[in-house]
Amino acid sequence: xxxxxxxxxxxxxxxxxxxxxxxxxxxxxxxxxxxxxxxxxxxxxxxxxxxxxxxxxxxxxxxxxxxxxxxxxxxxxxxxxxxxxxxxxxxxxxxxxxxxxxxxxxxxxxxxxxxxxxxxxxxxxxxxxxxxxxxxxxxxxxxxxxxxxxxxxxxxxxxxxxxxxxxxxxxxxxxxxxxxxxxxxxxxxxxxxxxxxxxxxxxxxxxxxxxxxxxxxxxxxxxxxxxxxxxxxxxxxxxxxxxxxxxxxxxxxxxxxxxxxxxxxxxxxxxxxxxxxxxxxxxxxxxxxxxxxxxxxxxxxxxxxxxxxxxxxxxxxxxxxxxxxxxxxxxxxxxxxxxxxxxxxxxxxxxxxxxxxxxxxxxxxxxxxxxxxxxxxxxxxxxxxxxxxxxxxxxxxxxxxxxxxxxxxxxxxxxxxxxxxxxxxxxxxxxxxxxxxxxxxxxxxxxxxxxxxxxxxxxxxxxxxxxxxxxxxxxxxxxxxxxxxxxxxxxxxxxxxxxxxxxxxxxxxxxx
Amino acid sequence: xxxxxxxxxxxxxxxxxxxxxxxxxxxxxxxxxxxxxxxxxxxxxxxxxxxxxxxxxxxxxxxxxxxxxxxxxxxxxxxxxxxxxxxxxxxxxxxxxxxxxxxxxxxxxxxxxxxxxxxxxxxxxxxxxxxxxxxxxxxxxxxxxxxxxxxxxxxxxxxxxxxxxxxxxxxxxxxxxxxxxxxxxxxxxxxxxxxxxxxxxxxxxxxxxxxxxxxxxxxxxxxxxxxxxxxxxxxxxxxxxxxxxxxxxxxxxxxxxxxxxxxxxxxxxxxxxxxxxxxxxxxxxxxxxxxxxxxxxxxxxxxxxxxxxxxxxxxxxxxxxxxxxxxxxxxxxxxxx
Numbered sequence: 141x142x143x144x145x146x147x148x149x150x151x152x153x154x155x156x157x158x159x160x161x162x163x164x165x166x167x168x169x170x171x172x173x174x175x176x177x178x179x180x181x182x183x184x185x186x187x188x189x190x191x192x193x194x195x196x197x198x199x200x201x202x203x204x205x206x207x208x209x210x211x212x213x214x215x216x217x218x219x220x221x222x223x224x225x226x227x228x229x230x231x232x233x234x235x236x237x238x239x240x241x242x243x244x245x246x247x248x249x250x251x252x253x254x255x256x257x258x259x260x261x262x263x264x265x266x267x268x269x270x271x272x273x274x275x276x277x278x279x280x281x282x283x284x285x286x287x288x289x290x291x292x293x294x295x296x297x298x299x300x301x302x303x304x305x306x307x308x309x310x311x312x313x314x315x316x317x318x319x320x321x322x323x324x325x326x327x328x329x330x331x332x333x334x335x336x337x338x339x340x341x342x343x344x345x346x347x348x349x350x351x352x353x354x355x356x357x358x359x360x361x362x363x364x365x366x367x368x369x370x371x372x373x374x375x376x377x378x379x380x381x382x383x384x385x386x387x388x389x390x391x392x393x394x395x396x397x398x399x400x401x402x403x404x405x406x407x408x409x410x411x412x413x414x415x416x417x418x419x420x421x422x423x424x425x426x427x428x429x430x431x432x433x434x435x436x437x438x439x440x441x442x443x444x445x446x447x448x449x450x451x452x453x454x455x456x457x458x459x460x461x462x463x464x465x466x467x468x469x470x471x472x473x474x475x476x477x478x479x480x481x482x483x484x485x486x487x488x489x490x491x492x493x494x495x496x497x498x499x500x501x502x503x504x505x506x507x508x509x510x511x512x513x514x515x516x517x518x519x520x521x522x523x524x525x526x527x528x529x530x531x532x533x534x535x536x537x538x539x540x541x542x543x544x545x546x547x548x549x550x551x552x553x554x555x556x557x558x559x560x561x562x563x564x565x566x567x568x569x570x571x572x573x574x575x576x577x578x579x580x581x582x583x584x585x586x587x588x589x590x591x592x593x594x595x596x597x598x599x600x601x602x603x604x605x606x607x608x609x610x611x612x613x614x615x616x617x618x619x620x621x622x623x624x625x626x627x628x629x630x631x632x633x634x635x636x637x638x639x640x641x642x643x644x645x646x647x648x649x650x651x652x
Numbered sequence: 653x654x655x656x657x658x659x660x661x662x663x664x665x666x667x668x669x670x671x672x673x674x675x676x677x678x679x680x681x682x683x684x685x686x687x688x689x690x691x692x693x694x695x696x697x698x699x700x701x702x703x704x705x706x707x708x709x710x711x712x713x714x715x716x717x718x719x720x721x722x723x724x725x726x727x728x729x730x731x732x733x734x735x736x737x738x739x740x741x742x743x744x745x746x747x748x749x750x751x752x753x754x755x756x757x758x759x760x761x762x763x764x765x766x767x768x769x770x771x772x773x774x775x776x777x778x779x780x781x782x783x784x785x786x787x788x789x790x791x792x793x794x795x796x797x798x799x800x801x802x803x804x805x806x807x808x809x810x811x812x813x814x815x816x817x818x819x820x821x822x823x824x825x826x827x828x829x830x831x832x833x834x835x836x837x838x839x840x841x842x843x844x845x846x847x848x849x850x851x852x853x854x855x856x857x858x859x860x861x862x863x864x865x866x867x868x869x870x871x872x873x874x875x876x877x878x879x880x881x882x883x884x885x886x887x888x889x890x891x892x893x894x895x896x897x898x899x900x901x902x903x904x905x906x907x908x909x910x911x912x913x914x915x916x917x918x919x920x921x922x923x924x925x926x927x928x929x930x931x932x933x934x935x936x937x938x939x940x941x942x943x944x945x946x947x948x949x950x951x952x953x954x955x956x957x958x959x960x961x962x963x964x965x966x967x968x969x970x971x972x973x974x975x976x977x978x979x980x981x982x983x984x985x986x987x988x989x
Contacts, residue, residue, distance in 0.1 A: 460873065481875040492873055499873075501866035503933045512863050515856050516875035523855045567874070 160223070162187050162351040163208065163239070163320045168217030170203055175584065177203040180217070181377040183370055185320060185351040190342060192366035192383065193355045195395055196647070197446050197612040199372040201355050205322050208353070209241040210234030222319070240318035242326055246305050250298035255280040257297055258312045283315050287341050302329045310338065314345070321345065322353045327361065328447070339365055357445050359388045359651055371395055389644075392651070396614060396643035404619030405595045409602045411622070412436030415471055416575050416606060418457065422465035426452045427630035430466070434575065434606045439597065441621030442610040443646050448627040450610045451493050454577045457608075458490040459483040470575070481516065489513070489573035491564055493580045493610070495557070499564045502553040506545055509552045509563050510534045514570040537566040542592065558589025565593065569600075576600060579610045594620060614643050626650050675926055675942045682946060686953035698956055706835065712948035713841035714739070714903075714912070716941065717896040718919035719926075720848050721783075721889030723940040726923055727852075728885050729865040729932025730790065730797035734804035735893040735919055738782045739912035740812040742897025746775030747821040747907025750828040759821055768827040772898050779894015780887050782808055787886030791879035805916065812909040822906035832903025840899055842941075844892060849937040861885060865932030921968070922947055925975040946971075 165183040169176070178200045185191050193201045206212045208219060210228030218225050221237055228234040231241070248257050255276045256263075264275035280293035289307055297305060306329045313321055327335045342352055342365060356362060362369060363383060371378040371394040378394055416434040421427075427449035434440050444450045456463045459477040467474050470486045477483045480490070492498040501509050511519075511530050519526045519533075535548055541562040545555055552560055561581070568576065581597065582590040597620060601607055611617045617624055624641040626634050626649035633649040683699055690698035698704070709716075718735040725732045750771035753764040763770075782804055789800040830836065852858035860881050863871040872878050896915075901907040926943030928935030947968070954964045 458873075479875075479877070480873050481877060484875045490873060492870075498867070498869040501863055501870060501933065503929075504862060504866050508859065508862065512859065512871070512876070513874040515859055520856045523857060525854060525856055525859060527854065 160187070161185060161220075162222060163353075164220040164223075165204070165208065166218050166220070168204070168207060168214045168219070170207060170212060170215055175375075177375050178207075178214075179375045181372070181375075183353075183377070184380070185353060186368065187319075187349045187351055188346050189367035190346065190352045190354050190365050191368045191370065192362045193353060193370055193372065194357075194362065194391060195372035195378075196614065198374070199395075200375040201372055202324065203375075204372070205241065205324060205353065205355060208234070208239055208320070209322055210239070235316055235318065238319040239322065240313040240316045240320070241322040241324070242309055242313045243324060246302075246309060246329075248297045248305055248308060251296060253294050253296055254291060254300075254308050255293035257308060258283070258293075258315055283311055287311055287314065287344075288337065303331055303334050306330055307334065307337070310341065314341070318350070320351045320353065322355075324355045325357070326354075327356070327358070335361075357651055359391065362391070363388070373397070392644055392647045396647045404615075405591075405598045406439075406620055407598055407602060409437045411438050412604060416457070416608075417469040418453075418466070419469070420466035421453065421456060421463050421468065423449075423452055423456050423461060424464045427456075427627070430632050432625055432632070432635060434608055436574070436604045436606050437601050438622045439601050439607040439609055439620055441617040441624040441641075442608065442627065443612075443614070443617045443624055444627035444650050446612065447629075448650065449630040450627050451579055452630075453627070454490060454579050454608065454610060457483070458488055458577060460490075484513065484517065484571060487572075487574035488577065489568035489571055489575070490577045491568060491579060491581055493583070495560055495564065495584075500552055500560060503551065505549045505551055506538065506543070506555070506563055507531060507534045507548040510537065510567050510570065513567050517571060533570060534566070537570055538563070541566050541569075541596070556586070556589075558585035558593075561585050561589065561593065565596065573605065575606045575608070577608045577610075580612060581609060582611075582613070582616060614646065617646065618642065670936075670938075672927065672936065672938045672942060675939055675946075678925075679942055679946050679949065682949050682953070686949070686956065689953075689957060693957055698953065704952055704956065706838070708948040708952045709838050709841070709945060710835070711951060712918075712922075712944050713837040714896045714900050715915055715918045715922060715947065716841040716944040717844055717892050717899070718912075718915055719922040719940045719944050720844055720937060721892035722916070722919045723923040723926070723928050723935050723937060724848065724852065724861055724885050725797070725889050726920070726928045726930060727861050727865045727932060727935045728882060729868065730882070730886075731801060731920070731930075732786065732886065732889050733798065733801040733916050734782065734786060734808055735889065735896070736912040736915035736917075737805045737808035737812065738779050738890055738893040739897040739900060739915060740909055741782065741808045741815070742775040742779045742894040743901035743904075743911050744812045744815045744821060744897075744907040744909060745778045746771040746828075746898045747824055747901040748815070749774045750824040750901070751821065752823055752825050755823040758823075759816060765825065768825070768830075771824075771828055772831070775898035775901070776891055776894040779897060780891040783887040783890015783893070784883060786890065787883035790886065791882045809909070812911075815909070818909055820906045820908045821901075824901070824905055824907075829902050829905055831899055832901075832905070837899050837903060840895070841944075844895065845937050845941050848888075852937060857881075857884065862933055865934075867933070918947060921972045924972060924979075927979065929979065930976075943975075 161184045163185040165181060167180045167182065168178055169180055170178040181200065181204055195201050203212065207214050210231045210233045220226065226237050228237060258280055259276055264272040264279065266272045277293050284291060289311055291304060297308065300308065306326065310326065326338060330338060345352060354366060366383040368380055369383050369386060369391065370380040373395060412435055414433045415436050418430055418432050421430040430453055432440065442450050452461065455461050457468060459479045459482050462478045468477060475486060511534055514530065515525060519530050538548060543559050543562045545559060552563060582593050597607060609620060618641055622638055624636045624646060625632055626646055628650055636645060686698040690696055718739065722732045722735060748759040749763055749766050751758040751764050758764050786800050786804050789795055790797050852861060860876050863876060864878055864881055868878055900911050922943040923935065923940045924930065925946055926939030928940065950968060951964060
């Protein structure tokens with residue numbers, strides 16, 4: 141915390157303080173059910189600069205940008221453009237007031253041409269009210285000439301490479317001639333050459349006096365193009381400084397510098413034999429040459445930014461997306477796993493990252509949610525479910541995990557996130573797994589349930605279950621793991637022992 | 653493990669009226685509506701006429717068989733547009749094996765006077781095969797169920813016509829026609845409903861069906877072979893359409909290529925009126941049976957009142973939409989809780 145005050149002071153003294161700002165964000169707060177996404181956050185964008193936003197996953201950068209771009213409404217605080225307070229109810233509002241955003245995910249219509257995509261809703265019209273295709277083409281040509289983009293405006297977007305689509309998206313945002321341009325990880329889909337091109341475009345925008353808000357996880361980019369850097373952590377504004385005043389170590393420390401106040405129920409348990417061994421595992425285009433061993437009773441934490449390939453590795457081991465190379469050895473036997481059912485047959489279980497998307501059966505009740513994995517293995521005679529036995533097992537599991545519910549036939553969508561997560565964990569514990577893969581086991585759940593789940597993971601490890609735990613929460617990874625494996629852009633960048641793993645060492649490997 | 657109060661708490665079932673209760677009330681409402689109108693317009697009872705009650709169910713029992721199949725398909729999140737055409741094809745094939753030797757121009761002169769089971773099994777097998785093809789296409793080519801079954805709908809109807817170049821197949825054996833006589837179609841419908849009600853509620857097949865429709869990704873991760881399961885569901889739906897064809901040919905005393913035209917839509921309507929959600933994961937056979945009987949009651953009611961058949965369709969369309977709107981409203985209300 142002392143760091144943040146220090147940075148704030150530095151900000152006040154900074155060269156930026158005297159200038160007029162393009163965009164000011166003051167004490168903005170945003171809550172989602174159960175989480176404070178932004179807590180009294182500030183931001184000042186100077187004209188003619190690139191302002192980098194840095195922070196771990198979930199630090200609040202994207203939420204803040206969505207507020208500035210009119211996608212979310214702040215619960216409190218104000219946003220000022222050119223000194224005037226503004227309210228942006230929709231993205232369209234924001235565009236009209238001079239804020240354009242280039243989204244991380246591509247929002248182009250594949251079956252329309254580049255020109256149609258760029259000028260959608262702003263098509264030049266002929267006197268009769270038809271779209272003036274000639275003007276459309278010429279406007280696009282002029283824009284592309286200015287930006288040095290060499291694409292035919294008449295090409296359909298579906299025929300473009302991902303990188304070129306991203307360039308079209310950038311051109312589209314620029315075509316609004318906004319004062320403030322938000323770029324959310326614009327280079328993640330670009331090759332080096334295009335990144336160079338983008339940086340040239342950014343330089344010319346700077347020369348025109350525009351303000352560019354630039355979200356990135358890449359250190360080298362920050363130091364290459366950013367003038368100012370603001371750091372966020374756990375929804376809080378940590379501080380702003382000139383990029384030239386910082387080096388990457390200082391920046392990492394600002395990003396991770398939280399005090400670990402949570403106590404983790406980690407216990408030293410005897411570590412057994414290797415139960416899972418992964419050699420040179422590959423999934424084409426996603427991750428490469430992943431190697432690690434996992435022992436009975438061990439908790440191996442997996443850290444890395446979203447998109448680093450963590451989840452893909454888990455899904456590949458579990459047979460959701462079969463590997464394209466390398467080998468998996470389970471209990472000394474090299475196996476090929478092509479479906480989740482085969483993985484389950486080898487004693488594996490996977491708690492998926494996204495509870496709603498790939499975990500819950502929202503319209504079904506608790507028991508139906510809990511029993512499903514068990515039923516694909518056992519407790520079925522001549523096709524009929526042994527209802528009373530299964531019901532008893534589920535009820536016992538639900539009690540053991542202290543799921544708070546009026547009854548086992550309550551629809552699961554009526555439970556809190558924490559209780560839903562417990563039911564899903566119960567689903568897997570009923571199958572008595574020997575290798576338990578947990579992807580974000582405590583995402584979006586309250587503190588109490590979190591602590592209970594941590595205790596449970598420790599207990600399972602104590603019983604000899606091998607645990608592979610992916611988490612974006614640094615304290616969780618550091619607090620629970622015997623070893624921490626760090627991934628970056630599809631590669632394992634290091635495996636740290638419990639003793640050598642700390643926030644800085646992990647973050648350095650994760651952001652490279 | 654858990655203390656006593658916990659157990660008591662989790663064991664106490666949350667007593668709620670089943671969804672079917674609402675649909676049943678709608679059925680009663682419609683029946684009472686016709687009863688009252690009957691006294692006003694015709695001075696006669698609508699409901700207290702056993703003959704009419706039987707016809708009410710009898711005329712929809714074949715649609716009911718299709719509806720039982722399509723309910724399961726819709727629970728998986730799919731749709732089956734082919735059931736009416738598959739019914740016709742099965743009816744043709746069944747009828748071709750049910751002809752008597754008195755008829756000199758039988759389709760298969762060497763296969764006349766066959767035992768009763770031959771045409772029945774042939775019809776059912778053809779239906780199941782069509783369903784199997786639907787399911788395999790959906791599972792392994794990943795084309796949407798709408799398209800796969802639309803293709804089957806057109807193809808099966810074409811095959812039914814091609815089978816005898818459009819000629820009806822008549823002079824069926826007494827034995828075979830027994831299947832379509834009296835209350836037999838109603839009994840077959842209700843037996844099928846009972847069997848599949850049990851299957852959906854108490855077997856692994858049922859649990860997997862709901863799980864697949866509720867969240868296909870979660871179902872896969874839980875170890876369910878979703879592709880294989882979908883093939884089972886579509887095959888059973890085809891089998892039920894085949895059974896529908898067997899009964900339809902027996903009831904009509906002939907196989908005709910135009911049988912079951914647009915029945916697939918009535919079957920889907922019955923399922924939807926009965927509370928099956930097109931989003932998947934939700935639906936019950938009991939609801940579908942009530943939905944089917946609602947359709948039958950409306951048909952009988954309009955006939956009883958002597959109202960134009962075209963108006964029946966206009967009202968039926970309205971009821972289908974109203975049922976789904978009511979369902980959406982219920983869902984939204986639940987989501988807000």
